[in-house]
Amino acid sequence: MNDRIDDLIDEMAEDAAEDISSPVSGVNEAIGAGASFLATANHWRARRLRRGVKVELPAYLMVQLSWFMAFGLQMVLFPYLITGQQHLHMDGLALGLANMALSAPSVIFLLIGGVVAERADGKRLLIILHFLAAAPALLLALAVSRGQLSYPAMIIYGITIGTVGAFMMPARDSIVNEVVERRMRVGSGVTLQLGVTLATMAQFLAQIGGLILGGYADKRTQMPDWMGGFGIGPIPAEDLLMMQGLTLACGAGFALWLAKGRQVRSSGKGIKSALSDIAEGFHAVRSDGKLWAMTALMFGVGIFVIGAFLVVLPIVNRDIYGFGSDGIRDMFVTFWMGAFVSSVVLSIFKRIKRQGRLLLIAQFLGSTSILAMMWHIPHFAFLCIVFIWGLAAGISIAMSRSIVQDAAPKEKLARVLSIYQLGFMAGAPFGAAVMGALVDLFGPYRIAIVPAGGMTILILWMVFFTPVWNMKGSAWVEHHEKE
Incomplete structure (x- = not known):
């Protein structure tokens, strides 16, 4: 497919040079040189476009990895900080309320997040949301390191991450469709089914990594002899939270490699228009x-x-x-x-x-x-x-x-x-x-x-x-x- 595109560009330039002639001496040569220059410029532009499209899918998968690596860490650290003896050491009711603070915003704001994801530039939205998710993790790391961790801080953290997640989910999941579509246009054999499967693989792999890493927060784990018998942990919770925040910030960096997303133009603005879009x-x-x-x-x-x-x-x-x-x-x-x-x-x-x-x-x-x-x-x-x-x-x-x-x-x-x-x-x-x-x-x-x-x-x-x-x-x- 890529060779066919290059050949087509070259043929168009040659045709332009052959079809145009002039009785004035030297003009034919000038036209031919101009056509050759145009073919070279188009050829270079096509190659650059293909390189940009090809890097999009790996960049998207890295965005996926960064979010779900942090999510895996959070699955361990969030309950650990609330119930752990070294930290808040609170009961099951407190953990349940904190989990509600973490999950409720997703239910409340998810539909609005879908509307925003369609109207906004997906690339810019992913960058902003990754930074917004990184900030509470880094602030929580600072609180733990200073011995100032509190239950209200965990509730605020949960509400913030839950709200960001409600906007992140439709924005991130809808972009894979555009990434695959652009890749197919330059001759790639990647189908939508394969693109979604690769994104799902990245999600699972990252969550496993985050869960394993978070498991080292409270005790030392000894590796079996066939792996060398070395020990890992305990890793301080503030270091793991710092790692969570920096991983999310890296996701914003990977999103820079994505193309500007498709935006849906709406005839109206405000709450009424958003509700109409949801309907x-x-x-x-x-x-x-x-x-x-x-x-x-x-x-x-x-x-x-x-x-x-x-x-x-x-x-x-x-x-x-x-x-x-x-x-x-x-x-x-x-x-x-x-x-x-x-x-x-x-x-x-x-x-x-x-x-x-x-x-x-x-x-x-x-x-x-x-x-x-x-x-x-x-x-x-x-x-x-x-x-x-x-x-x-x-x-x-x-x-x-x-x-x-x-x-x-x-x-x-x-x-x-x-x-x-x-x-x-x-x-x-x-x-x-x-x-x-x-x-x-x-x-x-x-x-x-x-x-x-x-x-x-x-x-x-x-x-x-x-x-x-x-x-x-x-x-x-x-x-x-x-x-």
Whole structure:
């Protein structure tokens, strides 16, 4: 493709030189020289454009890595600073309220974030949001280093990061569509499905790294002999917070390599116009069977899967196996490692014919695997189930994002993505509360049938009453139409 572009430019210059002639001596030579100069300039400009486009996808993946590395650190540090004996040493209610401060802004501002992501320059927005997220982490590091950490400071941190995250999510997720589109224009074989899969891989890998790194905050970990037997930690919390802030700031630097994003021009301004845009986004989701089904599925995942993940698994870890924070770390790392492995496998296949079918099968296998927890099984078998759950989650996240990115109208992409994410994020707190009440009522064994049964019913509805099971991936369709 790139050679064809260069040849076309050269041919245009040659044609220009051959087609134009003049009876005045020397003018033909001058025209030919001018055409040659034009061809050289166009050739240089085309090469520069291709280099800029090619660097965009790696830069986007680095932006993804920086955010989720910091997110993995936060998953460990946030509860550790609130409940840890060396810091605030507060109870479960305080942790619950702090987590609410962290998650509530995402639910409140996510739809507005979708509107802003469409109207603003995506590149500039990512730079600003990364710096805004880095500031509270660095200020928290300063407070910890001076011995001035307080619970109100943690609440302010949670509200700030939660609000920034609500605007970051649609902005970051919608840009991958444009990056892949520009890359395909210069002859790259990267499809939207592959671009989303690579972004998902980067997310999982970065979260695993952040979780592992954050686990060194309170104790020294000895490596096995085959790795050299060296020890790591404990790393002071202020150093890890500093690392979190600097990682986010690096994300702003990587965003500089992105091209200026697509901006949707709106006829109005202010709250009324924003609400009108949000209503248009809901209409787009409701009028498309695939988008509506994906949003409903994510709401179910939030209730049954994430609710069980946040509540049931930690209770099983504590009450059945007697582990503490180290067991939770092993659970999280095992889960995200499974998600990363399935994402790597998916990246091999650029065009999957039945994306929806693969998604629903993975959801079914992952949801029913938890039924094995109804019996007392060894801890290694428990971690194997968590790994299978992670495998299913990796497929589910990559395929559902690909389906939504592909089906959404390009001029409403960020709004549709924010509504899709809202289904997931609104279901998660409700699911956590429901699962918490049910696990107290039924115990950690029998509760497994609730998420498995709930997801099975939802998947059967998706199979028989939505187009997801029989849909074909657009990349596969386009490829076979060309053949």
